Amino acid sequence: MVKIAPSILSADFGNLYEDIAKVEKAGADYLHIDVMDGHFVPNITIGPLVVEALRSKSSLVFDIHLMIENPDIYIPAFANAGADIITVHAEACIHLHRTIQNIKSHGVKAAVALNPATSLDILEYVLNDVDMVLLMTVNPGFGGQKFIDGSLNKIQKLRDIVNSRGIDVEIEVDGGINLNNVKEVVDAGANVIVAGSAIFGSTDVEKTIRNFKELVI
Numbered sequence: 001m002v003k004i005a006p007s008i009l010s011a012d013f014g015n016l017y018e019d020i021a022k023v024e025k026a027g028a029d030y031l032h033i034d035v036m037d038g039h040f041v042p043n044i045t046i047g048p049l050v051v052e053a054l055r056s057k058s059s060l061v062f063d064i065h066l067m068i069e070n071p072d073i074y075i076p077a078f079a080n081a082g083a084d085i086i087t088v089h090a091e092a093c094i095h096l097h098r099t100i101q102n103i104k105s106h107g108v109k110a111a112v113a114l115n116p117a118t119s120l121d122i123l124e125y126v127l128n129d130v131d132m133v134l135l136m137t138v139n140p141g142f143g144g145q146k147f148i149d150g151s152l153n154k155i156q157k158l159r160d161i162v163n164s165r166g167i168d169v170e171i172e173v174d175g176g177i178n179l180n181n182v183k184e185v186v187d188a189g190a191n192v193i194v195a196g197s198a199i200f201g202s203t204d205v206e207k208t209i210r211n212f213k214e215l216v217i
């Protein structure tokens, strides 16, 4: 089943709870929460306090995407705040295998994200240990960017590797995904679709989520 994960980076931060309630009502599967530190990416967003505040208001799967340096020191705080999945960037981890074990030790699902320029090779010895791989289809840091076309090939390659190993690893894609290209990314092998501006920038958020779901059935 393909899952839809609205990215709250494009939500109205002054009405965050209302925006989250809308996507939950419309049948979103995950809530994608972008955490940025102004170092790993040139933008700053939210921390564990906000995640904790939202946790009591929503029963969506909290999919926390850490775009930060030294993620290990913040993993306990995000786990305690209510994360269901924590994603770290391979580019930010010196000891990636250890970081994955750190996430799992908190009873949280572990995922690894790759920037567009990072090869799939980096996953060779950790792929069997993760629950999900997040392929960035834009350079991370901002919503509303254009999907990088070469990403389709990368998604397909990862899908082939996952299938050939016979493992249960989700493939999440993030950046520039909209109603016009979602079918292509799903056909290439993605099964978790992050969308920010295409959902929260639309005039009818609930209808847009339903449209996404219809396209990927």
Ligand SMILES: O=C(CO)[C@@H](O)[C@H](O)COP(=O)(O)O
Pocket (backbone or CB within 6 Å): 007, 008, 009, 010, 032, 034, 065, 138, 139, 140, 141, 142, 143, 144, 145, 174, 175, 176, 177, 194, 195, 196, 197, 198
């Ligand atoms: O991680 C990021 C950006 O770094 C994403 O989650 C964006 O929030 C996706 O936004 P759109 O490209 O869908 O507008």
